[in-house]
Amino acid sequence: MTxxxxxxxxxxxxxxxxxxxxxxxxxxxxxxDEEPIEEHLMGxxxxxxxxxxxxxxxxxxxxxxRSGSLVVVISDPFVTRAGVMGQRVRQYAPPPGGSVQCTVxxxxxxxxxxxxxxxSGAERVDLSWCDDRxxxxxxxxxxxxxxxxxxxxxxxxxxxxxxxPSNTLIARLVSVDxxxxxxxxxxxxxxxxxxxxxxxxxxxx
Amino acid sequence: MLEALRAGRLVExxxxxxxxxxxxxxxxxxxxxxxxxQERLLAEFGSDLIPDPPPIPQVDDAQLARCVQLLxxxxxxxxxxxFYDEQTAGExxxxxxxxETNVRVIRHRALRNLRSCMEATA
Numbered sequence: 001m002t003x004x005x006x007x008x009x010x011x012x013x014x015x016x017x018x019x020x021x022x023x024x025x026x027x028x029x030x031x032x033d034e035e036p037i038e039e040h041l042m043g044x045x046x047x048x049x050x051x052x053x054x055x056x057x058x059x060x061x062x063x064x065x066r067s068g069s070l071v072v073v074i075s076d077p078f079v080t081r082a083g084v085m086g087q088r089v090r091q092y093a094p095p096p097g098g099s100v101q102c103t104v105x106x107x108x109x110x111x112x113x114x115x116x117x118x119x120s121g122a123e124r125v126d127l128s129w130c131d132d133r134x135x136x137x138x139x140x141x142x143x144x145x146x147x148x149x150x151x152x153x154x155x156x157x158x159x160x161x162x163x164x165p166s167n168t169l170i171a172r173l174v175s176v177d178x179x180x181x182x183x184x185x186x187x188x189x190x191x192x193x194x195x196x197x198x199x200x201x202x203x204x205x
Numbered sequence: 206m207l208e209a210l211r212a213g214r215l216v217e218x219x220x221x222x223x224x225x226x227x228x229x230x231x232x233x234x235x236x237x238x239x240x241x242x243q244e245r246l247l248a249e250f251g252s253d254l255i256p257d258p259p260p261i262p263q264v265d266d267a268q269l270a271r272c273v274q275l276l277x278x279x280x281x282x283x284x285x286x287x288f289y290d291e292q293t294a295g296e297x298x299x300x301x302x303x304x305e306t307n308v309r310v311i312r313h314r315a316l317r318n319l320r321s322c323m324e325a326t327a
Contacts, residue, residue, distance in 0.1 A: 018316070018317075018320065019313045019316065019317070022316055023309075026287070026291060027291070028293070028294065028309070048259075049259070052259060052261050052262060053262050055261055056261050056262045056263065056264045057264060057269075057316075057319070057320070057323075058288065059261070059264070060264035060266060060269045061269070061273070061284060061287075061288040061319075062288045062289070063266065064266065064269060064270055064273060064288075065284070065285045065288045065289040066289060069270060070270070070273060070274065070281065070285060071274065072278075072281045072282055072285050073278060073281075073282050074282065074285065074286070075286065075297075075300035076300075077292075077296065077300065078285075078286060078289065078292075078300075081289070081290055081292075082289075085290065140278050141277075141278060142277070142278055142279070143278045143279075143282075144278060144279045144282050144300075144301050146300070146301070146302045155285075
């Protein structure tokens with residue numbers, strides 16, 4: 001959008017939309033698009049206040065993204081960058097149909113599961129997290145995958161893992177076809193042993 | 206003074222060096238006095254001259270985490286990749302196997318959903 005140039009009254013008649021303000025804050029705009037926005041912001045307290053709200057949201061998201069507390073599919077470059085930035089990344093890569101003994105320490109920042117599977121031809125892939133009885137605890141529907149990579153990287157909540165009692169989590173990668181039928185791509189068991197002292201049992205999700 | 210010196214009209218030219226030195230000393234003293242006065246005035250009134258910027262609003266971190274976890278998987282991935290270290294749409298597009306434009310669309314939708322979620326639960 002092209003905001004009106006120059007000073008504007010407090011109740012801005014043509015406020016810059018929040019999406020554009022976020023793009024501006026992220027530096028995702030062309031310089032030719034930045035100039036009229038900066039000119040508008042110089043004279044508009046209303047949009048200046050909204051920019052501060054956008055900055056607050058961006059800072060909150062950055063803190064959250066770096067906290068390792070989200071359950072989210074991530075990329076290899078993301079893991080590499082985390083290491084470069086000094087974050088301690090604990091990764092486990094059980095083979096399809098296999099299991100792995102795992103734990104987390106107080107010093108770990110990110111917890112990542114590497115799930116190898118043949119993803120070629122899958123229209124939609126879901127990642128289901130189950131307990132040791134196979135009861136689904138959480139389903140991540142239509143996760144972002146690339147068929148040519150053959151690996152799904154899923155960040156688990158390090159916050160949860162640090163306070164979790166010893167337990168077993170089973171990850172199931174399934175493809176879902178257009179009729180809604182599921183096809184197992186891989187199953188992976190994570191046997192978590194608690195090494196950080198804490199209270200007794202609780203449900204992980 | 207210089208014109209008089211060049212024209213040979215300077216009275217007591219042997220005192221020129223002493224005069225120049227004295228003038229420089231007075232100039233330096235004056236500059237130092239001015240600087241000290243400016244520092245004192247800034248220390249006393251500077252905070253009134255430069256207003257504090259308005260504070261950045263606070264975000265409820267716990268609520269934000271809940272709202273992010275409610276996003277669709279692609280939206281959450283794009284948000285995390287974008288804000289972790291300000292990854293560009295192009296870099297995220299490479300991982301997701303979609304165009305930069307599509308990454309921006311997903312990011313815009315995610316942020317709109319986040320704002321709605323935060324406002325609904327404020």
